[in-house]
Amino acid sequence: MSQVLPGDQKWWSGGKSPYNVEYGKLMMWFFLMSDAFTFGAFLISYGHIRFSSNGWPNPNAVFKAFPLMGETNLPLVFVSLMTFILIMSSVTMVLAVAAGHQGDRKAVTKWMILTIIGGLAFLSCQAWEWTHLHGEHAWWGMNPFLNADGTQSTTNFTNFFFTITGFHGFHVFSGVIINIIMLIKNLRGDFEKRGHYLMIEKAGLYWHFVDLVWVFVFTCFYLL
Amino acid sequence: MENTHSTAAAQEPQFSTKPIWRTFWILLGITLVELTLATIHLKTGFPSKYVLNGVYLILTLAKAFYIIAEFMHLGHELKNLIMSLAFPAMLFIWFLIAFLWDGNSFKVLRNRYDSHHLSQSQTPVAKPAEGSEPANKPGAAE
Numbered sequence: 001m002s003q004v005l006p007g008d009q010k011w012w013s014g015g016k017s018p019y020n021v022e023y024g025k026l027m028m029w030f031f032l033m034s035d036a037f038t039f040g041a042f043l044i045s046y047g048h049i050r051f052s053s054n055g056w057p058n059p060n061a062v063f064k065a066f067p068l069m070g071e072t073n074l075p076l077v078f079v080s081l082m083t084f085i086l087i088m089s090s091v092t093m094v095l096a097v098a099a100g101h102q103g104d105r106k107a108v109t110k111w112m113i114l115t116i117i118g119g120l121a122f123l124s125c126q127a128w129e130w131t132h133l134h135g136e137h138a139w140w141g142m143n144p145f146l147n148a149d150g151t152q153s154t155t156n157f158t159n160f161f162f163t164i165t166g167f168h169g170f171h172v173f174s175g176v177i178i179n180i181i182m183l184i185k186n187l188r189g190d191f192e193k194r195g196h197y198l199m200i201e202k203a204g205l206y207w208h209f210v211d212l213v214w215v216f217v218f219t220c221f222y223l224l
Numbered sequence: 225m226e227n228t229h230s231t232a233a234a235q236e237p238q239f240s241t242k243p244i245w246r247t248f249w250i251l252l253g254i255t256l257v258e259l260t261l262a263t264i265h266l267k268t269g270f271p272s273k274y275v276l277n278g279v280y281l282i283l284t285l286a287k288a289f290y291i292i293a294e295f296m297h298l299g300h301e302l303k304n305l306i307m308s309l310a311f312p313a314m315l316f317i318w319f320l321i322a323f324l325w326d327g328n329s330f331k332v333l334r335n336r337y338d339s340h341h342l343s344q345s346q347t348p349v350a351k352p353a354e355g356s357e358p359a360n361k362p363g364a365a366e
Binding site for chain 1: 240241244245247248251252255258259262263266277280281284287288291292294295296297301302304305308309312313315316319320323324326327328330331334335341342344345346347348349
């Protein structure tokens with residue numbers, strides 16, 4: 001990288017930018033750091049409860065439905081589709097950032113619209129999954145599923161599932177709202193007037209973070 | 225202030241779209257590997273769940289690395305910034321060890337001193353016939 005300095009260079013003695021990122025971008029990183037600890041606390045408390053329980057439902061026996069397929073036994077397929085949608089919308093987001101670097105306003109618009117569609121598709125999938133589970137009498141405080149060994153399960157399973165995927169879904173929702181605002185600002189030409197598309201990058205950081213959290217949620221709830 | 229910001233932005237290297245798609249294929253590939261392993265485990269019971277969980281964790285961390293380094297572009301930032309974010313994140317190592325250990329300890333103690341809980345968690349529930357409504361109220365735990 002161009003900012004590599006000689007060994008005796010002092011980064012923190014003033015006159016230089018030790019991080020060499022724009023202020024808002026740095027603050028977005030620190031916000032994401034704090035948000036990571038919030039999600040981390042949720043997931044670790046889930047792990048703590050799971051380690052302290054004698055039994056736990058088998059995720060493959062719980063999450064096995066697929067829309068419009070009736071009574072199916074397709075574990076992991078639907079949630080893999082959701083993962084694919086989110087990764088795909090992350091890709092379109094990076095492409096929007098890349099287009100912003102080239103100052104290509106039209107391309108930014110195109111990729112932002114695709115990112116928003118991806119986010120909405122993910123939210124729709126989650127809405128369907130929640131509705132389906134609710135139809136099976138699963139909700140906060142209600143757990144119709146037995147443990148993997150056939151013993152009585154507790155509501156910890158559903159409470160953690162709905163709280164954590166709900167918190168993540170809320171992040172996706174706010175990410176979509178932020179992306180829509182960015183799209184409107186781009187359509188109005190705000191970034192072109194400003195001369196840079198750093199706002200797109202900051203929204204992009206948030207959007208990728210949502211994807212990052214989903215990777216962990218996917219592993220903790222559907223695989224382990 | 226505004227000047228330093230705009231020059232900092234101007235110095236950043238151009239994004240090229242090639243590594244983006246490469247990262248996408250890596251992430252998709254890892255997810256497909258996870259899906260395949262889970263399906264093989266369901267059909268044959270091999271590899272064992274403990275081995276599989278270790279593999280899942282490694283693959284998850286690999287995915288997280290690629291998202292952070294490439295999509296969030298952190299791998300191309302200055303080392304100062306990378307370290308400012310990576311060092312606090314190392315707290316998670318302690319979090320995981322401490323809380324999972326404590327959870328397991330709680331389970332062991334409860335099984336030792338609460339014999340009702342132990343026997344209750346070893347008694348299978350009579351499964352209702354396929355398709356019929358469960359007799360007890362759903363979610364009525366313990």
